[in-house]
Amino acid sequence: MINADQIFARWQQHADALNAPVRSIELPKFGKTFEDRAYQMAVVNFSRDSSYRESVVFSQEQADYRCDRLLLEGADILDLGAESVGDFASRVSAGRQTDLLLPTVRRMAARGVPVSVETYYPEVAAAALEAGAAIINLTGRDEDGEIYRLCAKHQAGLILCYMAGRNVRDNQPLPSREALVDIQMEFFREQLAKATEAGVEAIWVDPGLGFYNNLPDGAGRVAFQIENALEAFRFRVLGWPICLTLASPVYWFREEARVAETAYAVLCLLSKANLIRSHEAARVTPVLAAQNLTPAW
Numbered sequence: 061m062i063n064a065d066q067i068f069a070r071w072q073q074h075a076d077a078l079n080a081p082v083r084s085i086e087l088p089k090f091g092k093t094f095e096d097r098a099y100q101m102a103v104v105n106f107s108r109d110s111s112y113r114e115s116v117v118f119s120q121e122q123a124d125y126r127c128d129r130l131l132l133e134g135a136d137i138l139d140l141g142a143e144s145v146g147d148f149a150s151r152v153s154a155g156r157q158t159d160l161l162l163p164t165v166r167r168m169a170a171r172g173v174p175v176s177v178e179t180y181y182p183e184v185a186a187a188a189l190e191a192g193a194a195i196i197n198l199t200g201r202d203e204d205g206e207i208y209r210l211c212a213k214h215q216a217g218l219i220l221c222y223m224a225g226r227n228v229r230d231n232q233p234l235p236s237r238e239a240l241v242d243i244q245m246e247f248f249r250e251q252l253a254k255a256t257e258a259g260v261e262a263i264w265v266d267p268g269l270g271f272y273n274n275l276p277d278g279a280g281r282v283a284f285q286i287e288n289a290l291e292a293f294r295f296r297v298l299g300w301p302i303c304l305t306l307a308s309p310v311y312w313f314r315e316e317a318r319v320a321e322t323a324y325a326v327l328c329l330l331s332k333a334n335l336i337r338s339h340e341a342a343r344v345t346p347v348l349a350a351q352n353l354t355p356a357w
Contacts, residue, residue: 062286067330070290080296082334085262087194088215090174094136096301098333098348101176102135102341106142106160107152114318115339123164131173134345139197139337140164141178154183165191176219180227182206189214195262200227205254212259219303219335220251222268237284241291248298264303264335265295282312286327293332301334306344322347 071078085094104126105115117123127138142157143150152160161177161184168175169192177188180200185207189196195217198207211218222244225232235243248265255263269285292302306324313320321340325347328336338344 062290062327067290071293074294077294077297078332080299082296082299082301085217085264085301087174087217087262090172090194092136092174092194094301094334096334097351098329099136099335100134100341100344100348101137101139101303101335101337102130102133103337103339104130104138104140104164106140106157120163124167127164127168127173130341133341134348135338135341137174137176137195137335138168139176139178141197142184143179145199154181157181157184158187162187162191165193169193174217176217182210185210189216195219197221197266199223201251202226204251205258208255208258208260211255212261215261217262217264218255218260219264219266220248220255221266222247234284237287240288241294245295245298248295252298252300263300265298265300266303266305266337267292267295269305289324289327289333290331296332302332303335303337304328304331304333305337306339319343 082096084096086092087094103115104117104123106117106123108116108118115126117126130138140161142160143152157179165175165177165188174194175188175192176195176197177184177193178197178199179185179188180198180203182203185196185198189210193216196207196211197219198204199221201223208218210216224234234240244267252263252265267288269289289304292304295302306321306328318340321338322343325336325338325344329347329351336344336348
């Protein structure tokens with residue numbers, strides 16, 4: 061159950077984490093600073109296999125339009141991806157990914173817009189960073205050392221995503237709900253040490269809510285995702301800001317799935333997320349604007 065008593069009990073139990081300071085993130089090439097508050101990273105999907113159809117683009121013209129619209133709707137960062145993580149999605153080669161992504165990366169970089177590229181291929185990361193990408197949204201472990209060095213070389217940011225397998229397409233069983241946060245914490249400590257040793261200075265940690273592919277759609281999957289989201293503030297003890305992907309909405313919201321991101325964004329704020337990865341920028345922006353309200357009491 062999600063209610064005020066349950067959330068408050070979590071905060072009390074982990075008050076040290078709730079109040080732990082996290083670093084501000086600097087992207088010097090873009091003159092951007094991300095402080096300890098929530099910002100929005102909006103998704104542009106170049107994979108036709110993506111289950112979130114409204115974020116898919118089928119041409120460069122559509123990609124340009126979606127990017128421009130997301131920025132007008134309040135996105136601070138654009139997250140580009142060319143391979144879906146779904147069970148039935150096609151594999152997309154590194155070469156094909158770069159062909160799809162680089163025109164948009166270059167266009168946004170020329171405008172001074174920070175772009176994140178989601179990948180586990182070092183070849184894609186290298187090409188994207190050379191083209192002006194600001195962040196690598198890393199969704200694999202096998203080539204992490206090379207990608208960390210690339211991010212350091214380009215003064216780029218890094219999103220560290222937890223996954224149970226070697227990459228997001230390697231659907232290994234998840235730990236139990238009781239053990240998950242501890243295992244994620246161990247993963248982040250290990251990877252943060254490697255990344256900072258390589259010279260990366262701008263990092264977000266992401267518990268990988270969108271990558272729980274081995275859980276079937278239904279109440280169990282939603283509960284797993286939401287519980288992990290509400291526990292995500294505990295990662296503040298690592299000293300780095302937290303990125304959360306809004307959870308799968310179809311089971312509860314059905315044909316109203318697009319409005320679900322408004323509700324999930326509220327949960328992300330309750331867990332003190334610093335970067336919210338969304339498909340619906342216009343629906344999330346008003347939620348984030350509430351951070352600026354001054355309570356009357």
